[in-house]
Amino acid sequence: MAKAQGNLERQHIPGAMLIQAKIGLGPEALVERYVAGLMCQNDASEPCGFCHACSLIASDSHPDVHFVEPEKDKKNLSVEQIRQANKWALESSQFGGYRLIILPQAERMNVSAANALLKTLEEPPSNCVFILMTEHAQRLLPTIRSRCEVWHLSAPSQAQSVDWVSAQLGKRISLRIAYLCQSEPLAIKSFVEQGRERS
The missing domain is CATH 1.10.8 (Helicase, Ruva Protein; domain 3)
Structure with a gap:
């Protein structure tokens, strides 16, 4: 969490991040906190919990935050889902800030989906952040990994x-x-x- 907060304080916001961690280490909690801090309208490094953006984040209804997960009864992320994510990336933010696109199971992209995402990551739109999460980074295209700032969550003692x-x-x-x-x-x-x- 210290690295995430430090990035926000320095306004070092990469266009793409790869969070590599076992699910049991709670990467979702880190991402939730980072997203809330980035979208907060009152504080540059952590969520205030009171502004309109924080309220929308808390209710999972912020219009500039999109989660891309496999559809019900599907194992993989489809190319259509990634194309939709790429469209979101190009849209204007409804709050005049960042647009966030989060892939909690990034390794589940099929080949076509991965290639579609890669094209966007090669020239990421301004004020848009892709957050990829995975336990299995080796299943992602090396070219996708190379375009992300990689965060390894190591296990505590x-x-x-x-x-x-x-x-x-x-x-x-x-x-x-x-x-x-x-x-x-x-x-x-x-x-x-x-x-x-x-x-």
Whole structure:
């Protein structure tokens, strides 16, 4: 999160970002916070929580923030979906700020979709940010990876994960559970919340 906030404070906003992390590390939370900070109308580095943009972000209805995910019952992102994303990238922002296009499962683009995205990333529109998220960066075209600022979310130590989950749940979590969950904080939290430590 420190890097994300630092980028916002310095107004270093890349046209494309690749967030590489295991789902259990909570990359969605990082992206949500970054998006809220970027779109906030009152603060340059973190969401104020009170402005109109922050309210729209909180209700998942900001007109300049678009999520591109596989359609129901489909495994892959289609070329039509990416073409629609490319159209959004060229539109004017409704708030006069940034337009954000987020691909939470970027590795699910088929070849045609990946090539369509690549054309846009080669000459990214101004004030538009593509945020690609994946556990499997190697499945993305090398040319797409090379056009993104890459953020690797590394796993915290076992002790850090246990401390965080213990604080979140208000009870001490055993190191054994952390080991079973590969020290991924969200995986540990989910494991405990589901009562699986008693099984």
